[in-house]
Amino acid sequence: NLSEKLNKTFARLRGRGRVTEADMDAALREVRLALLEADVNFKIVKDFVARVREKALGVDVLESLSPDQQVVAIVHDELTELLGGSAQRINYSSQGPTVIMLAGLQGTGKTTTCAKLAAWLKRSGKKPLLVATDIYRPGAIKQLQTVGAQVGVPVFEMGTNPPPQIARAGLKYAGEHAHDVVIIDTAGRLHVDEAMMQEARDVQDAVNPHEVLLALDAMTGQDAVNAASAFNETVRLSGVVLTKLDGDARGGAILSVRAVTGVPVKFVGVGEKLDALEEFHPDRMAGRILG
Amino acid sequence: SMSGRKLDEEMLEELEEQLVMSDVSIDTAGHLISGLREAARRGEVPTDEDAIQALQDGVASLLGSGDRPLRFAADGITVWLFVGVNGVGKTTSVGKLAHKLSQQGRKPLLAACDTFRAAAIEQLQEWGRRADAPVVAAQSGADPAAVAHDAIAAARSRGRDIVLIDTAGRLHTKSNLMNELSKIARVTERELGRAPEETLLVLDASTGQNGLTQAQSFAGSAPLTGLILTKWDGTAKGGIILSVARETGVPVKLIGVGEKADDLIAFNPQKFAEEMFS
Numbered sequence: 001n002l003s004e005k006l007n008k009t010f011a012r013l014r015g016r017g018r019v020t021e022a023d024m025d026a027a028l029r030e031v032r033l034a035l036l037e038a039d040v041n042f043k044i045v046k047d048f049v050a051r052v053r054e055k056a057l058g059v060d061v062l063e064s065l066s067p068d069q070q071v072v073a074i075v076h077d078e079l080t081e082l083l084g085g086s087a088q089r090i091n092y093s094s095q096g097p098t099v100i101m102l103a104g105l106q107g108t109g110k111t112t113t114c115a116k117l118a119a120w121l122k123r124s125g126k127k128p129l130l131v132a133t134d135i136y137r138p139g140a141i142k143q144l145q146t147v148g149a150q151v152g153v154p155v156f157e158m159g160t161n162p163p164p165q166i167a168r169a170g171l172k173y174a175g176e177h178a179h180d181v182v183i184i185d186t187a188g189r190l191h192v193d194e195a196m197m198q199e200a201r202d203v204q205d206a207v208n209p210h211e212v213l214l215a216l217d218a219m220t221g222q223d224a225v226n227a228a229s230a231f232n233e234t235v236r237l238s239g240v241v242l243t244k245l246d247g248d249a250r251g252g253a254i255l256s257v258r259a260v261t262g263v264p265v266k267f268v269g270v271g272e273k274l275d276a277l278e279e280f281h282p283d284r285m286a287g288r289i290l291g
Numbered sequence: 292s293m294s295g296r297k298l299d300e301e302m303l304e305e306l307e308e309q310l311v312m313s314d315v316s317i318d319t320a321g322h323l324i325s326g327l328r329e330a331a332r333r334g335e336v337p338t339d340e341d342a343i344q345a346l347q348d349g350v351a352s353l354l355g356s357g358d359r360p361l362r363f364a365a366d367g368i369t370v371w372l373f374v375g376v377n378g379v380g381k382t383t384s385v386g387k388l389a390h391k392l393s394q395q396g397r398k399p400l401l402a403a404c405d406t407f408r409a410a411a412i413e414q415l416q417e418w419g420r421r422a423d424a425p426v427v428a429a430q431s432g433a434d435p436a437a438v439a440h441d442a443i444a445a446a447r448s449r450g451r452d453i454v455l456i457d458t459a460g461r462l463h464t465k466s467n468l469m470n471e472l473s474k475i476a477r478v479t480e481r482e483l484g485r486a487p488e489e490t491l492l493v494l495d496a497s498t499g500q501n502g503l504t505q506a507q508s509f510a511g512s513a514p515l516t517g518l519i520l521t522k523w524d525g526t527a528k529g530g531i532i533l534s535v536a537r538e539t540g541v542p543v544k545l546i547g548v549g550e551k552a553d554d555l556i557a558f559n560p561q562k563f564a565e566e567m568f569s
């Protein structure tokens with residue numbers, strides 16, 4: 001892992017006498033490799049390593065007794081700070097139902113996450129309603145109805161009517177039936193599919209969600225920033241749900257997404273079961289990315 | 292910035308960056324760039340255009356020859372098994388293939404061996420209707436190996452000539468699920484009297500370095516005969532398949548380019564390499 005590699009790098013260097021700035025570059029190469037292996041975006045890695053270098057030289061790491069441990073600590077702290085530090089809670093409505101919309105690329109875990117969120121909110125005393133707007137994928141509505149039933153949350157659907165219309169009707173239904181949270185599941189879509197991105201925008205405009213959450217698969221590679229930026233430009237995102245974190249992907253894509261869009265992680269998906277939703281811990285994520 | 296410019300170290304760095312941005316591993320990118328640097332020393336790539344062409348050829352040659360059609364049984368029933376982690380496009384790929392097979396005059400039968408996920412069976416049944424292929428399923432929670440066994444028996448008794456087995460998405464880190472997959476593969480092989488003609492790992496083109504781990508892990512549970520790379524209609528380049536090719540030798544056979552029945556094309560290494568640099 002990175003700690004061991006830096007230990008080796010500095011141990012080898014220290015054997016030759018005083019540690020120099022060139023030696024720092026060797027250490028930073030290891031940091032760069034670790035981040036790229038973890039799927040952090042190439043450009044973000046460049047900026048990040050430059051920041052670490054500045055900080056390390058600033059605190060005179062090279063004079064320290066254990067420069068390897070100091071560099072790891074700086075990297076870890078910088079990662080933690082980048083990943084965390086902003087509103088990670090749901091912004092509830094001050095009047096009328098809170099509307100939460102899930103969006104993202106195909107297969108990232110939106111439908112499953114909608115049910116997990118519904119269960120989470122129900123446990124905290126809310127009365128959520130799920131709304132099915134994926135009118136394309138075979139069995140999508142049935143899937144949401146099935147997981148909705150599994151967590152005891154009703155599902156509003158209107159067949160294959162236009163998604164903005166379904167969303168609007170779902171919000172109206174929520175108001176009439178004392179639901180204080182509306183969770184809107186949307187179809188997976190490519191950020192390069194103009195018609196589908198417009199549809200997402202139309203759903204947002206129809207119901208003005210208090211939260212628009214991007215479901216991001218933890219195993220996503222360099223393309224994560226392209227998709228996240230495009231989604232953020234079309235439907236202003238308020239948060240990310242990082243899914244499938246129970247796998248062994250390092251998850252560096254989240255660093256890139258956070259760095260480029262500024263959007264915070266609000267939840268993490270850690271399994272297929274409907275109770276597998278947890279709060280995000282930036283320091284744990286930093287450790288995971290570093291391997 | 293490319294027009295007869297001489298190949299220099301800065302250009303090599305730019306090309307390496309482009310590879311990494313396409314999810315090619317550092318290791319494989321380094322390997323390709325070293326090869327290019329050697330070619331440059333021998334005077335074989337005077338300009339940047341030569342360099343890009345040489346790199347494309349390097350990528351294509353890593354991926355092997357493009358002519359790997361899916362295999363059919365010489366006699367008896369053909370079986371193709373579809374495996375992979377959650378959400379990558381297994382069920383959709385099964386549906387697309389079933390549709391194509393029916394169009395070709397074959398008689399596919401679909402085995403709904405995802406007995407776990409909500410509405411997985413319904414999703415496959417809809418694809419069965421589109422492809423005009425019967426679907427063998429059991430109740431939710433049934434043993435997937437038993438469903439596979441029953442599907443092959445059903446194909447025989449109903450005169451179907453090819454069985455496509457859809458399995459549940461599973462993370463390779465879950466040993467109980469990987470054991471379940473081994474069992475499905477074993478029972479299938481026992482019922483057939485031979486290994487399935489194809490065991491296809493489905494990989495999402497937007498997957499990062501974890502894609503290699505997925506391939507290595509799944510290969511440990513069932514001998515893989517091919518890869519299907521899905522969602523190549525997005526902006527992700529799918530460069531992880533270069534590492535998978537180098538480390539496992541499993542050939543890419545098909546590429547998913549959309550969500551409709553016709554959106555599955557044969558893998559073409561040259562075209563894939565060109566796309567990586569476009």
Ligand SMILES: Nc1nc2c(ncn2[C@@H]2O[C@H](COP(=O)(O)OP(=O)(O)OP(=O)(O)O)[C@@H](O)[C@H]2O)c(=O)[nH]1
Pocket residue numbers: 105106107108109110111112113134137186187188189215243244245246247268269270271272276377378408460462
């Ligand atoms: N292991 C694991 N699997 C997950 C997690 N979240 C979702 N899944 C699985 O990922 C697969 C895809 O989940 P879906 O909820 O259907 O994804 P989706 O984004 O709604 O898919 P589309 O609507 O087709 O875009 C399913 O097999 C889920 O069970 C998670 O946190 N961990």
Ligand SMILES: Nc1nc2c(ncn2[C@@H]2O[C@H](COP(=O)(O)OP(=O)(O)OP(=O)(O)O)[C@@H](O)[C@H]2O)c(=O)[nH]1
Pocket residue numbers: 106107137188190375376377378379380381382383384405408411458459460461521522523524525546547548549550554
């Ligand atoms: N754009 C695009 N979407 C695809 C492609 N292949 C599959 N999809 C979409 O990806 C999502 C997931 O597809 P599924 O077939 O349900 O994936 P799966 O691997 O069976 O998922 P699980 O069974 O839950 O593990 C669906 O929304 C599909 O329409 C492709 O080639 N391109």
Ligand SMILES: [Mg+2]
Pocket residue numbers: 110111112134140186187188
């Ligand atoms: Mg869905």
Ligand SMILES: [Mg+2]
Pocket residue numbers: 381382383405411457458459460
């Ligand atoms: Mg499936």
